[in-house]
Amino acid sequence: MTFTRRDFIVGSMAAAALPQLAQAQALEKTKLTIAVGGKNLFYYLPLTIAEQLGYFKAEGLDVTIVDFAGGSRALQAVVGGSADVVSGAFEHTINMQFKGQPMRAFVLQGAAPQIVLGVNPKTLPNFKSVADLKGKKIGVTAPGSSTNVLANFVLAKAGLKPSDVSFVGVGAGSGAVAAMRAGQIDAMSNLDPVITLLTRSGDMRIVTDTRNMAEAEKVFGGPMPAGCLYAPQPFLDKHPHTAQALANAMVRANKWIQQAGGGDIIKAVPESYLLGDRAVYIDGFLAAKQAMSVDGSFPAKGAETAFRALASVDDKLAAAKLNLNAVYTNDFVKKANAKYPRG
Structure with a gap:
């Protein structure tokens, strides 16, 4: 053969x-x-x-x-x-x-x-603390998502309940950017690249930033x-x-x-x-x-x-x-x- x-x-x-x-x-x-x-x-x-x-x-x-x-x-x-x-x-x-x-x-x-909670300088120009969010609209990617969980957690530390604010689903892309720039929401819990785009254009002021490992551990008290x-x-x-x-x-x-x-x-x-x-x-x-x-x-x-x-x-x-x-x-x-x- x-x-x-x-x-x-x-x-x-x-x-x-x-x-x-x-x-x-x-x-x-x-x-x-x-x-x-x-x-x-x-x-x-x-x-x-x-x-x-x-x-x-x-x-x-x-x-x-x-x-x-x-x-x-x-x-x-x-x-x-x-x-x-x-x-x-x-x-x-x-x-x-x-x-x-x-x-x-x-x-x-x-x-x-990596979630950032920030406020809208247009609708909250005199923002001083998280307590100022009472009665305001907060944008999250979708109700019940991790962005919502972080917002709830930060609110709780300031003595506020989830029912003290109104959560609005804005997604994680151009829709979230547009909602913030149009003043439809007073604050937003979202992620990058949305956050960097808004902060660089002056349309968001950061309050809590868990992209930073040290700050994330400080916010949550552990990894x-x-x-x-x-x-x-x-x-x-x-x-x-x-x-x-x-x-x-x-x-x-x-x-x-x-x-x-x-x-x-x-x-x-x-x-x-x-x-x-x-x-x-x-x-x-x-x-x-x-x-x-x-x-x-x-x-x-x-x-x-x-x-x-x-x-x-x-x-x-x-x-x-x-x-x-x-x-x-x-x-x-x-x-x-x-x-x-x-x-």
Whole structure:
């Protein structure tokens, strides 16, 4: 039996494809949908990088990302069955355990919330303290989202209840910018690049800034995990290899971001993310970068911090006995870091 050069090449190609084939076969689910609330935000930048640089595909995944107005809407998509995984705020896992629908976070994107609460200098020119927000309209990405949670927390520290203000959903993009500039809201809790755009144009005065790690820990009294991938516990139980593949891609994205400069980010993200101003986008990235996770790991005290923040504005939750170890796991992240020590 003789082998031609063509046989050798075909055989070599088949052999090279075997590892990928084996990987694809090991995945319980290759096609899946991730729901996110405000995909253009730096809060979710690792998700976009994993998508744009092909990290999901490299893991054998065919991922569809569906964007919603805020994190609470993204969560509803998974609860309703139209998405498999949420790219959203960590604290939703605590709320869902309290509601008897266990969700577990399995790879971190943000080491701090990156949420900024600021006031509108047009409608509140004489603003002196958070107490001045009583009776005012506060814009949030969507009611019930992490931007709403931060606003509630800051209000509570000033002796105000959520019912003392009116919350308005303004999204996480140009709509939020327009609402602030038009004076439709008196304050806003939102994220970059929206915040940098408004502060540079003089349309927002910052009150609380959790893009700064030190200020975030001071506000919340400990490490406050932010954006992450989380899913219903049954999904993780049934699809551990798929969850591992997702964690692998996200850890690679986290590590790429840590090495990236402003120019790298501009090339990697869709043009629509820039909100018409590349310089502002780069400034926003540099402001948010320190608050992004280095390796996808959840801090040991993070769940306790998040619980305290939620409990401060919800008496029923505060009285609940929850298993905070069940709302996150670092098991997938440990394996991902072993596979991609340098990204």
